[in-house]
Amino acid sequence: MYKIIEKKVLNKDIDIMKIEAPLVARNAEPGHFVILRVDKEGERIPLTIADIEGNNVVIIYQKMGYSTQLLGKKEAGDTIEDFVGPLGQKAHIRDKKHVIGVAGGVGSAPMLPQLKAYQEKGVKISLILGARNKDYLILKEEYEAICDNIYLATDDGSEGTKGLVTDVLEPLLKEDDTIDHVIAIGPVIMMKFVTLLAKKYSRSIDVSLNPIMIDGTGMCGNCRVSIGGKTYFGCIDGPDFPGEDVDFDELMSRQSYYKDEEHVCYLRLKQ
Numbered sequence: 510m511y512k513i514i515e516k517k518v519l520n521k522d523i524d525i526m527k528i529e530a531p532l533v534a535r536n537a538e539p540g541h542f543v544i545l546r547v548d549k550e551g552e553r554i555p556l557t558i559a560d561i562e563g564n565n566v567v568i569i570y571q572k573m574g575y576s577t578q579l580l581g582k583k584e585a586g587d588t589i590e591d592f593v594g595p596l597g598q599k600a601h602i603r604d605k606k607h608v609i610g611v612a613g614g615v616g617s618a619p620m621l622p623q624l625k626a627y628q629e630k631g632v633k634i635s636l637i638l639g640a641r642n643k644d645y646l647i648l649k650e651e652y653e654a655i656c657d658n659i660y661l662a663t664d665d666g667s668e669g670t671k672g673l674v675t676d677v678l679e680p681l682l683k684e685d686d687t688i689d690h691v692i693a694i695g696p697v698i699m700m701k702f703v704t705l706l707a708k709k710y711s712r713s714i715d716v717s718l719n720p721i722m723i724d725g726t727g728m729c730g731n732c733r734v735s736i737g738g739k740t741y742f743g744c745i746d747g748p749d750f751p752g753e754d755v756d757f758d759e760l761m762s763r764q765s766y767y768k769d770e771e772h773v774c775y776l777r778l779k780q
Contacts, residue, residue: 510588511545514565520644523571523615524581531564533594539622540600540717540749543568544725546591547583552576555722557619557748558595566592569618569647596725600749601715602626605690607633609681611674611703613695614640617648619717619748620694628655635688636660637677639695643668675702682710690714693752697764701757708753716752718743720760735759 515527533543542557543566554576560567572581583589600623608627612620617638628634635658640646642665652659660677661669670677674695682688691714693703700716707714720732720743732743737754741747 510590511592513583513585513587513589516583516585519569519647522573523569523645523647525559525567525569526580526583527562527565527567528589528592529564530566530592530594533558533566533592534561534564537561537566537595538599539602539626540598540619541595542597542619542748543592543594544596544722545580545589545593547576547579548590551579551590553591553723553725554580555596555725555744557717559618559621561622566594569615571615593725597744597748598746600626600717601751602630603690603713603715605632605713607635607685607687608690608692609635609637609678609688611637611678611691611693611695611699612639613674613699614645615647616693616695616699616717617646617652620692621648621651623692624652625655633657633687635681637662637674637681638669639663639674639677639699641665673702674699675706678703679706679710682706682712688712691752692716697757697761700752700755701761704752704755704757714752715749716755717748718750718755718760719748720763731763 512529517525537558544553544555556568559569570577572578610620634656636656637660639662662674662677691707693700694717722732722744723729725744727742727745735756
C-alpha cells in the first residue's frame with residue numbers, strides 16, 4: 510500500500526497528488542512513468558511522473574474515466590494499492606541551444622521534468638501552454654521559475670492567445686532561428702500538428718505518446734505504435750519518441766478501442 514501524502518485540486522477535472530514511494534523516487538528520471546491501481550480490483554493506470562520531492566512522487570491526473578474518478582475520491586492520508594515504477598525509457602535530453610515546449614492540457618505535467626533537465630544544462634527554454642480556458646492552464650508558477658519565455662493559448666481566449674497552440678508556435682518557428690528543438694506533449698491531434706510545423710520549419714521534435722497500456726512490460730501489445738514503418742511499444746521503448754515519423758492517425762484510431770467498456774464502467778461509478 511502506498512500513502513497519499515498530499516492532494517490538491519487544480520480545477521474541477523484535474524488533481525495533483527504526492528505519493529510516498531521511496532524506491533520509485535530514488536530511481537526516476539524525466540520521462541519515466543508509473544502504473545498504479547487504486548484498489549485490488551482496480552484498472553492499471555499509467556501516469557507520467559511530474560516531479561520528485563524527497564521520497565515522494567508527484568502525479569497529476571485528469572478525472573476522465575472510471576478509474577481516475579475513483580482515484581479522485583482519495584484524500585491525503587489514504588492509501589492506494591499499487592504504485593509500480595519507474596517504467597519506460599527516460600526522456601532524450603539532447604544537445605540543443607534553445608528548446609521550445611508545447612504542452613496541451615495535462616501534458617503540462619510530463620513536460621515539466623524534461624524542461625527542468627534542459628534548464629539545468631543551461632539551455633534556453635521557451636514554452637507554449639495550451640488549454641480550453643484559463644482554469645486549465647496548470648503549473649504556471651513552476652514553469653515561470655525555469656522558462657525564459659512563456660506563451661499562453663486558450664480555446665476561449667480567457668487568457669493569452671485565443672486559439673490553438675499551433676497559432677502561437679508557427680510565427681515563433683518562422684521568426685526565431687535560435688529555436689532548434691521542439692517538445693510536444695498533449696492530445697494526439699495536437700502533437701500531430703505540432704510535428705507537422707516542426708517538419709515544415711526543419712526543427713527536430715520529440716513527442717510523448719500515450720497509447721493504451723495494460724501491463725507496462727510490452728507483453729500485452731496494446732501500446733504498440735508505428736514509427737517510420739516499424740513497430741514500437743510505448744511502455745518499454747517510450748513513451749518519448751522522435752516525432753517526425755510517428756503514425757499519429759493509427760495512434761488516434763487505436764485509442765478508441767475500449768470506448769464501450771469505459772462507458773460501462775463510467776455508468777457503474779454513477780450508480
